[in-house]
Amino acid sequence: xxxxxxxxxxxxxxxxxxxxxxxxxxxxxxxxxxxxxxxxxxxxxxxxxxxxxxxxxxxxxxxxxxxxxxxxxxxxxxxxxxxxxxxxxxxxxxxxxxxxxxxxxxxxxxxxxxxxxxxxxxxxxxxxxxxxxxxxxxxxxxxxxxxxxxxxxxxxxxxxxxxxxxxxxxxxxxxxxxx
Amino acid sequence: xxxxxxxxxxxxxxxxxxxxxxxxxxxxxxxxxxxxxxxxxxxxxxxxxxxxxxxxxxxxxxxxxxxxxxxxxxxxxxxxxxxxxxxxxxxxxxxxxxxxxxxxxxxxxxxxxxxxxxxxxxxxxxxxxxxxxxxxxxxxxxxxxxxxxxxxxxxxxxxxxxxxxxxxxxxxxxxxxxxxxxxxxxxxxxxxxxxxxxxxxxxxxxxxxxxxxxxxxxxxxxxxxxxxxxxxxxxxxxxxxxxxxxxxxxxxxxxxxxxxxxxxxxxxxxxxxxxxxxxxxxxxxxxxxxxxxxxxxxxx
Numbered sequence: 001x002x003x004x005x006x007x008x009x010x011x012x013x014x015x016x017x018x019x020x021x022x023x024x025x026x027x028x029x030x031x032x033x034x035x036x037x038x039x040x041x042x043x044x045x046x047x048x049x050x051x052x053x054x055x056x057x058x059x060x061x062x063x064x065x066x067x068x069x070x071x072x073x074x075x076x077x078x079x080x081x082x083x084x085x086x087x088x089x090x091x092x093x094x095x096x097x098x099x100x101x102x103x104x105x106x107x108x109x110x111x112x113x114x115x116x117x118x119x120x121x122x123x124x125x126x127x128x129x130x131x132x133x134x135x136x137x138x139x140x141x142x143x144x145x146x147x148x149x150x151x152x153x154x155x156x157x158x159x160x161x162x163x164x165x166x167x168x169x170x171x172x173x174x175x176x177x178x179x
Numbered sequence: 180x181x182x183x184x185x186x187x188x189x190x191x192x193x194x195x196x197x198x199x200x201x202x203x204x205x206x207x208x209x210x211x212x213x214x215x216x217x218x219x220x221x222x223x224x225x226x227x228x229x230x231x232x233x234x235x236x237x238x239x240x241x242x243x244x245x246x247x248x249x250x251x252x253x254x255x256x257x258x259x260x261x262x263x264x265x266x267x268x269x270x271x272x273x274x275x276x277x278x279x280x281x282x283x284x285x286x287x288x289x290x291x292x293x294x295x296x297x298x299x300x301x302x303x304x305x306x307x308x309x310x311x312x313x314x315x316x317x318x319x320x321x322x323x324x325x326x327x328x329x330x331x332x333x334x335x336x337x338x339x340x341x342x343x344x345x346x347x348x349x350x351x352x353x354x355x356x357x358x359x360x361x362x363x364x365x366x367x368x369x370x371x372x373x374x375x376x377x378x379x380x381x382x383x384x385x386x387x388x389x390x391x392x393x394x395x396x397x398x399x400x401x402x403x404x405x406x407x408x409x410x411x412x413x414x415x416x417x418x419x420x421x422x423x424x425x426x427x428x429x430x431x432x433x434x435x436x437x438x439x440x441x442x443x444x445x446x447x448x449x450x451x452x453x454x455x456x457x458x459x460x461x462x463x464x465x466x467x468x469x470x471x472x473x474x475x476x477x478x479x
Contacts, residue, residue, distance in 0.1 A: 025239040028311040031247050033321060033439040035361040036386045040314040062199045069207065073228045074236075075313045076320035076356060079214040079221055080207035087204075123317070130215050133363035135316035135384050143316060 012058025015164070016051050020067045023047045028075060039139050041146035042116065044071055045089055046154045049112060052094040053101070054166045064090050078123075078132065085122045089115040101166065105155075109148065116147045226351035229322055233354040236310040237324055244443065302415050303449040304338075305329050307355065309442050319362035319384065320345075323445055326353045334413050336448045342419040342436030343367070343407065344445055357445065360388055360420070360435055368410040369420055371431075374398035377408060380420060380433060387424050387432035396431070399423060405433050412452045 023043035032038070044067060051059045068083030075082075092115050093100075100108050120140045127134050158164040214221050255262065307325035325331055327350050337344040337357045345365065349356035358365055365382035371390070378393040393399065403423040409416025424434035 025236060028236065028314040029240050029243040030309045030312045030321060030442065031243065033312055033359060033442045034386055035319055035384055039316050062203055065203050070228060073225045074232055074311065075315060075318060076225065077313060077315055077317040078211060080211035084204065084207045132215060133384065139316035
């Protein structure tokens with residue numbers, strides 16, 4: 001895969017920030033404040049994972065972490081923990097991006113589900129270790145399920161409406177066309 | 180040669196990005212430790228970011244709330260006939276109550292005038308719109324689009340039309356964070372009426388907070404009203420919190436009266452206790468040092 005040029009990388013970064021910020025705003029929109037209400041899905045993870053799979057070089061890890069940190073600060077949750085688990089989740093997905101690209105959408109969804117559950121497990125583990133209160137487990141399970149459902153919607157939105165496609169696939173077709 | 184330079188550049192870039200990653204992880208760990216230690220710097224950082232983000236959050240929350248309201252209104256529309264009938268009955272009932280309340284108010288004013296009673300200071304308020312929530316089960320708080328510029332102060336009580344919503348825990352210039360009664364960190368001194376038993380309302384991340392340190396269970400029954408005590412001078416006394424919902428082996432739980440399901444507008448109360456008792460009364464014997472000083476006073 002040819003490495004994208006510097007302006008393209010910057011553009012990719014800006015697009016990621018725009019969609020990431022939109023995801024944070026949607027996630028924090030006040031719809032129902034009841035403690036037992038359906039929790040919002042992790043939309044920021046969905047957006048970052050989608051970009052990390054398709055634009056691995058245009059999705060810098062530090063940028064992902066910074067967006068996670070801003071979300072932690074605005075949301076009122078444990079500061080830094082959400083950013084670290086988001087970073088771990090996105091990097092896990094990125095590390096198997098080549099395999100996922102070969103296997104298709106089912107493998108992608110499976111990986112998103114695994115990463116989502118892993119992120120929640122890491123969150124809970126950190127809270128247990130630091131003697132912090134832990135939310136209702138059912139709420140966490142619902143959040144993981146909601147994240148998987150939201151990923152499908154984000155996949156469809158990004159692929160067919162915003163036309164954010166696979167960089168590597170485009171590079172391959174370009175090089176085969178040139179050859 | 181050029182290729183070597185390119186390789187060195189790439190290697191340098193990789194090193195920089197790794198160093199940045201390590202630094203970022205360390206910063207996150209430090210911030211998490213500060214959050215766990217309830218360091219006030221974290222809340223200041225939160226409010227700085229919230230101030231910066233509040234205009235865009237207002238832009239997003241408006242259309243989304245409107246959309247959610249439209250869906251709910253459509254659901255209501257399908258059973259408008261039943262609602263109309265029940266509302267008419269409610270109006271009839273409330274008219275009778277209004278007459279009774281007006282009579283009682285007149286009687287109350289006459290009795291107060293007879294007693295020459297000094298009333299406590301009125302509680303002022305400033306109202307704001309909810310622009311964001313915590314979005315995850317790890318915290319229960321909301322952001323409001325008013326801040327220090329509007330006269331909001333830290334620790335103030337937040338209420339909606341029904342009852343107590345929570346407490347202000349962070350104040351920015353244009354945004355305020357309110358910790359809901361259901362949050363793990365929420366603790367509010369309350370009393371249960373009519374028994375008058377005192378307790379601490381403890382948030383546990385579920386819809387019905389628990390009554391901790393309840394003096395005694397005797398005289399407490401489901402349906403009893405739960406009000407603030409005003410202890411500590413942070414909240415005004417007698418703000419409605421909710422009703423006792425269940426009494427089980429683990430203690431009593433409270434059904435909160437505030438409408439968390441449709442929390443759109445919140446009032447932040449400006450309250451200052453009318454009387455502060457900070458010195459001992461004249462009947463209390465002064466401490467030995469003070470007594471000695473009084474005796475040595477040449478003017479006496």
